Amino acid sequence: MKKLVFTDLDGTLLDLKSYSFMQSIEAIEKLKSAGVPVIFCSSKTRNEQEFYRESLGVRDPFIVENGSAIYIPKGYFKQPIPYNTYVTGDYEVICLGKSVDSIRSVLLAKREQLGLNFMMYEDLPPEEISMLTGLDLKSARRAKARDYSETILRGSLSESFYTAIDANGFRSIPGSKFETVISKYANKGKAVEILIELYARENDDLETFAIGDSQNDAEMLAAVDNPFLVQRPDGEWAELADVTAQGISGVGPKGWVRVVDLILN
Numbered sequence: 128m129k130k131l132v133f134t135d136l137d138g139t140l141l142d143l144k145s146y147s148f149m150q151s152i153e154a155i156e157k158l159k160s161a162g163v164p165v166i167f168c169s170s171k172t173r174n175e176q177e178f179y180r181e182s183l184g185v186r187d188p189f190i191v192e193n194g195s196a197i198y199i200p201k202g203y204f205k206q207p208i209p210y211n212t213y214v215t216g217d218y219e220v221i222c223l224g225k226s227v228d229s230i231r232s233v234l235l236a237k238r239e240q241l242g243l244n245f246m247m248y249e250d251l252p253p254e255e256i257s258m259l260t261g262l263d264l265k266s267a268r269r270a271k272a273r274d275y276s277e278t279i280l281r282g283s284l285s286e287s288f289y290t291a292i293d294a295n296g297f298r299s300i301p302g303s304k305f306e307t308v309i310s311k312y313a314n315k316g317k318a319v320e321i322l323i324e325l326y327a328r329e330n331d332d333l334e335t336f337a338i339g340d341s342q343n344d345a346e347m348l349a350a351v352d353n354p355f356l357v358q359r360p361d362g363e364w365a366e367l368a369d370v371t372a373q374g375i376s377g378v379g380p381k382g383w384v385r386v387v388d389l390i391l392n
Contacts, residue, residue, distance in 0.1 A: 150380035194315035195224030195275030224313035245282030316346030357382030
């Protein structure tokens with residue numbers, strides 16, 4: 128049986144405060160040795176995820192910006208991909224979302240029309256993003272280089288704001304720390320389902336797993352056979368409205384490692 132592991136990053140594989148992956152390295156190596164793909168599925172951008180992929184030696188497909196796009200290394204699948212794709216660098220990309228320029232255009236217009244004072248990545252220098260997020264300066268620059276979403280870091284929002292962006296085809300979803308605006312058609316669960324379909328075309332028997340820590344992971348967790356939640360820093364597990372996931376003891380990476388042991392054993 129071919130196993131697939133989909134995983135969130137912040138607060139799951141990565142420590143929520145320090146963004147460190149040191150606790151997860153040994154478990155990553157175990158998955159790689161067992162031939163189990165490790166598929167990042169996160170709000171993080173392509174640039175951010177490539178940094179962690181390179182650091183951990185992960186070579187599998189990955190899902191960026193809350194399901195906005197799927198990046199597949201060229202030649203990863205033997206059969207042609209039956210979806211519209213475009214090529215960038217070493218990847219074939221399946222795009223489910225909308226461009227960051229279109230999102231920012233709507234956010235700027237609604238901020239002015241509704242008299243709101245929120246700030247976005249686009250508004251701030253990397254140094255201030257670093258202070259607000261706890262990212263180091265290089266990581267803040269990677270986070271700012273967005274393709275399909277925009278993050279709101281601070282300031283006021285209102286019910287009329289959410290109504291306005293919905294009318295323009297976008298939605299705002301809470302992450303571990305901030306809210307992110309994406310296309311209504313971008314969806315972690317849909318992206319996971321597409322990748323499962325592509326793996327199933329080349330593997331007769333699949334068992335799928337997903338590991339998350341927050342409500343933002345619900346779509347991903349609902350799309351797999353075996354969904355897991357690790358503990359939040361307060362020791363609790365996220366409450367999910369539409370999916371039942373197994374809660375694992377251990378905050379962030381500590382719980383993530385325990386899930387990997389369950390998967391492999």
